[in-house]
Amino acid sequence: MTLAIVSALPEELAAIDAALHTTRTESLAGRQWRFGRLGDEEVVLCLAGVGKVAAATTTALLLDRFAVRSLLFTGVAGGLGPGVAVGDVVVGREFLQHDMDASPLFPRWEVPLTGRSRFGADAPWADRLAAGARRVLAQPHAALAGFGIVQAPALHQGLILSGDQFIASGAVCRRLQAELPDALAVEMEGAAIAQVCADFDRPFAVLRTISDRADDQAHVDFPRFLREVAAPYSRDIVMATLQG
Template sequence: MRLLALFALLLLTPFHALAQSKLDTAPRTAIISAFEPEWIALGRTVTGKQEWSVNGVRFIAGTMAGKPVLLFLSGVSMVNAAMTTQLALDRFTIRRIVFSGVAGGVDPGLDVGDVVVPDRWGQYLESVFARADGKGYAPTEGLLDQPAFTPHGMIYPRSVLVRRDGTLQPERRFWFDADPGLLAVARKVARTTALARCRETLCFARQPKVVVGGNGISGPVFMDNAEFRQYAFAAFKAQATDMETAAVAQVAYANSIPYIAFRSLSDLAGGDPGKNQAHAFYRIASDNSADVVTRFIDALDP
């Protein structure tokens, strides 16, 4: 009878509910990277590995600095980052989210090699493309934030609507704050971390540093334009730009999960002295970001 009852229960349970069960119930820190060089640098420090593949995404659980972690690649782009982050939250038990990777430097006070840990992230291309009106550009009435962000030509940035548990109506937000407690740990780590300046024969122009604070911006664009870089710094006071973190930050906010992001500058998003430097420096930049993240995980409370 018990077997019959169990069989009947399985028949009545929707298939998607069974498919979405947790693969691992151990509470872990999710560590996300966008592409393989970042993933490889972090994977070297993980022990006791266990792997799953879900929807083509490879998840690696294990221990880093004595702490339970879950590593996976977001994939490059805002859509990939949002999709894989939500997938991880649905299938695993995530206590906090840490993003580790490279980025383009926007703040002229920073240089290639620096690792930045912004206080908050926003999507700079969530926007209205305004029509020309003969005198300039006229955005559609009622679509802009008040006060509105400074536009760049026809591009008028605006906030997004976000739904989360405990709210009756969607909330409009541009910035998604990193967790204050995680930022406090990052500041302690920054004070005692010396970043690598060279990898084999390749060296940064100066000794890189870890900078905690400020703003990060993300969009579905590899930014390599000096004019737009100047605009982004003036409009958003941004330290760095990438193609994933703000999407992860929004998913974390919607799920009430603490997050923080470490981004090592592999190029200057169009402000480089010659051609874009990302191809030359992304490996050592990835290693430096991974080093700071490993130290950060070690500094977390058990």
């Protein structure tokens, strides 16, 4: 059965897309679903679009209509945890929607009627992804120097926050850090994918390269960072994971 590889933005999937031996393409729900082989693996690539609804639609279609066996999401995120620096990589182990708040009917962050605020990634998948990331990060990455990053990139594993906001404010960042001190990174899709995969009881894993610190500091050139760092990381780590 097919493995799904999904990103939000075209730039995040570009390098994997270039490595795909496409066998067929389908159009559905405003999305292109590209089927083919990546190494020895039968895969379908799809751009989800940005945000939780786009991610949930994509995930539900992949799991139901296209009956994929599991899902790998790859893209960028803002670093939240201390020591989670631009150029580092985060493998998500737990996911929480930081903008979910149905209080006082339900506790803050709890997805109503599920009794849960945190949804876990598939542990064996996340282990494989982390092992792939470790192998790739051990290689020198010349592109990082072009962004003034001199330290070796680190791998982090743990809680990722998702919400329908691009966080670019020191105040919001500090609030999230204070409220959810174990959060490593913030993005806009992971927790939605986690919830849909829990509904379908299907495994998934999420890989995020840190593109910014989610604060109001001067940001790196985002499109160039995606092209030169995040997209090649995604390709190399996904390939290393599939081969490992």
